[in-house]
Amino acid sequence: MSPIRAVFVGVGAMASLAAPMLIDKEVQIVGAVGRSPGKVGRDAGDVLGLDRQLGVPVEADVAAVLSSRPVDIALVATSSFMADVGAHLAVCARHGVNAITIAEEAIHPWRTSPRISADLDALAIEHGVTLTGGGFQDTYMINLVTTLIGAAHRIDRVVGRSSFNVDEYGPEVARDQQVGRTVEQFEAWLAHADRPPTFGDNILDAIAAASGLTITDCTTTTRPDLATAEIRCESLDLTIEPGRLIGFTDVDTFETAEGPTLTVELSGRIYNAGETDVNDWRVAGDPTMHMVNPDVDTQRATCTQWVNRIPDVINAPAGLTSVDRLPPMRYRPLPLHHYVDRA
Numbered sequence: 001m002s003p004i005r006a007v008f009v010g011v012g013a014m015a016s017l018a019a020p021m022l023i024d025k026e027v028q029i030v031g032a033v034g035r036s037p038g039k040v041g042r043d044a045g046d047v048l049g050l051d052r053q054l055g056v057p058v059e060a061d062v063a064a065v066l067s068s069r070p071v072d073i074a075l076v077a078t079s080s081f082m083a084d085v086g087a088h089l090a091v092c093a094r095h096g097v098n099a100i101t102i103a104e105e106a107i108h109p110w111r112t113s114p115r116i117s118a119d120l121d122a123l124a125i126e127h128g129v130t131l132t133g134g135g136f137q138d139t140y141m142i143n144l145v146t147t148l149i150g151a152a153h154r155i156d157r158v159v160g161r162s163s164f165n166v167d168e169y170g171p172e173v174a175r176d177q178q179v180g181r182t183v184e185q186f187e188a189w190l191a192h193a194d195r196p197p198t199f200g201d202n203i204l205d206a207i208a209a210a211s212g213l214t215i216t217d218c219t220t221t222t223r224p225d226l227a228t229a230e231i232r233c234e235s236l237d238l239t240i241e242p243g244r245l246i247g248f249t250d251v252d253t254f255e256t257a258e259g260p261t262l263t264v265e266l267s268g269r270i271y272n273a274g275e276t277d278v279n280d281w282r283v284a285g286d287p288t289m290h291m292v293n294p295d296v297d298t299q300r301a302t303c304t305q306w307v308n309r310i311p312d313v314i315n316a317p318a319g320l321t322s323v324d325r326l327p328p329m330r331y332r333p334l335p336l337h338h339y340v341d342r343a
């Protein structure tokens, strides 16, 4: 196959991190879709922070971009939920273009968004393309975990813990994570919040599906994470007093008909000095297991996996699929088109 031709849908932080990786692996960036007037019309190389222009403008209309040039894959990084990203994936399918999004819900969307998932699957099959969700969860929260528990004779309980530093993102994330609120304000918000499903839900769905476990019950609880000493939130330009929120942790637990209980804790908070992103999995059973990746660079690991998955997505059968159904992630030392099966 000649070099892979890719289009970014969403030219924000993650696309900017991924773009040099694509170029290193000889993937051609042939189009880019943005939204704000500050980005649309400018050269994609400038918007993505590259050291050179790409000769490709950022455009506002996905359909116009996909219908005006040959494209092998769209890399979609606009939003987190299927209700938003589903429309972009549908446009890709209608134009015969494969797509991989890092929308967190897309990692295993069938239970949380059954209707959108079924419609996208039908559309992808009709047009002979593959749509999927990828990103950090692929290896670090799904495929490493399913491989690990595959080594067990018996599993009683799997508990995963993951965290991100709110201050590595913009003020919207800090506000979403209720940073600076009192416990009373947090509890009042939680009681009335119309929150979408947690991303832990989709991660546990993928682990259960890959391990042949039948989900019988799902619960989500949310606990506040509190400042123990005065701490700064740089993105909000706010000093947080002890006892106020530095973020919160969602805890999802699945019971299964076969016995094992699956739990994942996802924490978004301001880190204290010296804290790093957590990726920690403990398995109670025969034998007991513990897998931990200290100092994991969540943002870069999101983009390396988004990029490395490109050949797998192009090679996969048509339809909406998920990373637990794709081959295990493999190192890609060569330009990525060397791994594409099609002529």
Ligand SMILES: NC(=O)c1ccc[n+]([C@@H]2O[C@H](COP(=O)([O-])OP(=O)(O)OC[C@H]3O[C@@H](n4cnc5c(N)ncnc54)[C@H](OP(=O)(O)O)[C@@H]3O)[C@@H](O)[C@H]2O)c1
Binding pocket: 009, 010, 011, 012, 013, 014, 015, 033, 034, 035, 036, 037, 039, 077, 078, 079, 080, 081, 102, 103, 104, 134, 135, 136, 137, 302
């Ligand atoms: N799965 C994972 O591992 C993982 C990891 C990191 C992030 N994520 C998710 O990936 C998404 C992107 O993250 P990010 O850090 O790159 O966010 P970001 O910096 O905010 O970038 C998002 C980009 O999408 C654009 N956009 C939003 N809606 C659009 C639309 N309808 N049409 C065209 N462009 C649109 C925005 O355009 P403007 O700038 O013009 O407004 C922005 O450039 C987020 O939802 C994030 O939660 C997932």
